[in-house]
Amino acid sequence: MRAADLAEDLPLVTRDTDAVSAVRAFTRNDLTGVVVADADGVPEMVLTGTQLLRLAVPGYVMTDPRLAHVYDEAGAAELVEQLRDHTVGDLLDDTEVTPRPVPCVLPEDTVIELAALMCAERTPAVLVRDRDGTPHGVVTLPRLMSAILGIADAGDGRS
Amino acid sequence: MTAQTWAAVAVFAVTYLLIATERVHRVMAALGGAAAMVLIGATDGESAFFSEAEGIDWNVIFLLLGMMIIVGVLQQTGIFEFLAVWAAKRARGRPFRVMVLLVLITAMASALLDNVTTVLLIAPVTLLVCERLGTPPVPFLVAEALASNIGGTATLVGDPPNIIIASRAGLSFNDFLVHLAPIVVLLMVVFIGLCRVLFRSAFRYDPQRVTRVMALEEREAITDPRLLWRALAVLAMVLVAFVLHPVTHIEPAVVALLGAGLAVLVSGLPSRDYLADVEWETLVFFMGLFVMVGSLVRLGVIEDLGTAAAEALDGRYLLASTGLLFGSAVLSAVVDNIPYVATVSPLVGDLVGSGPAGPQASSLWWALALGADLGGNATAVGASANVVVVGIAARNGHPISFWQFTRYGLVVAAITVTLCWPYLWLRYFVFGG
Secondary structure, eight states: OBHHHHOBOOOOBOTTSBHHHHHHHHHHTTOSEEEEEOTTSOEEEEEEHHHHHGGGSOHHHHHOGGGGGGOOHHHHHHHHHGGGGOBHHHHHHOTTOOOEEOOEEOTTOBHHHHHHHHHHHTOSEEEEEOTTOOEEEEEEHHHHHHHHHHHHHHHHHHO | OOHHHHHHHHHHHHHHHHHHHTSSOHHHHHHHHHHHHHHTTSOOHHHHHHOTTTSOOHHHHHHHHHHHHHHHHHTTTTHHHHHHHHHHHHTTTOHHHHHHHHHHHHHHHHHHSOHHHHHHHHHHHHHHHHHHHTOOSHHHHHHHHHHHHHHHTTSTTTSHHHHHHHHHHTOOHHHHHHHTHHHHHHHHHHHHHHHHHHTGGGOOOOHHHHHHHHTOOGGGGOSOHHHHHHHHHHHHHHHHHHHTHHHHOOOHHHHHHHHHHHHHHHHOOOHHHHHTTOOHHHHHHHHHHHHHHHHHHHTTHHHHHHHHHHHHHTTOHHHHHHHHHHHHHHHHHHSOHHHHHHHHHHHHHHHHHTSOOSHHHHHHHHHHHHHHHHHGGGSTTSSHHHHHHHHHHHHTTOOOOHHHHHHHHHHHHHHHHHHHHHHHIIIIIISOO
């Protein structure tokens, strides 16, 4: 199985995408992160799920996580509602967040090349791009895991 | 002066300039300066490592290290978060009352702990309370930074310059309590009055918002009550040991290290938790600084300056006290007060020792402490606590400009430092002589 077989078209977010839409893209597609595109629509960065989660948590609670304990249920809900006041750009500008550039693979790269790259770059998505730079979609971590599981199961069947 | 002395003075001046202008990192500057002193023969290993006066003052280093570890344990308890939320609820969400209670908590905590740690702990919970109240947090944060510098002035362990002064002058924890705490209490009363005037536009009261504050559950901040009681017990024992120094003769640095060891033992926390709060950079900076200043002491530069100053002053201690108080305040407003006090304290020691011992001579130490500690309030860069608060505010979307901070800080510094002068005059010259 090659990278081209695993690549899929994902909804991309941009710097201006509001936080609610970004979270929706994350949950609807069962992803472990969202891919941020630049102004030309080219995938540029990956924000992981836990980085995205920061949009729902005030900065002072990130600084002092013990403060999360003092909110009651209504207070916690009020905080989460503030999600709509944020955009993906807020995360990209946050000095505590280090979004990772989307690593690129070739369409003919194997699953082990994809897995090695994702581990090394600690990213849940890689961009499949051929040698002339034409993008062929994104391989996500869940998709790669499914492929690995499929290969492992097939191996069990043979032995 | 010999060529070597001139070279040492040049090394010191260049290094000081680099530290003051922040052209290079202060640790690099201090270590570079110390290395240059060794290379030109102004000091050697024996003096640098084993002479309290001419090298690294390990009393200061280990006192700081011990207190940092104790704070590292204490801050895992959630006590600061508890106190701040409790205060906001106790004030029934009235913004001025909330500010008063928060600055009092900050000042008292700063008297016992490092100022930077105190504001690091109190600023996030202040942002939370202000968000609940719908009031602008900047006045509260600025007030807390100013309060931490005032409160830290009260004790030996409250501010690093006090630790240096105590070690150089041989002053005890009780000396600081007796000589500085009374004026600090008075200054806090005045400061609270100033808060009412300076930050009056921030005290918007919205009764509907108050319910959001009253709904906060402060007890939830304390996740491990056993850890809290153990940490507080250790802190109490350390403070009692500081106070009992005249009886036990155990040096503050030893008390702090024993306290740190006990805190680590009874807390059972992993080392990464309590060591995360040790400011290794600050400790190394101190070491470099002590080697540099010690080199000047070793070459007799400080003694020559002290003799010249003593001759010029000719026993006029009130003039010297006045100059030290206001001069230190002005210098501390623009440069870090730690290198300033490290440099000036041997000189003050010579001045104090040049005449008959007594309250008038010892007033110089208190003038130095008050000027250096309180002067830091004048600008956004005058004290580490100010820099930390400005940074936290910016990260949370409430930027505080240099001039915005300075507008408040300058007024507070000018008034508090000026109030110290009649205190020094009355206590050490009118009634002390």
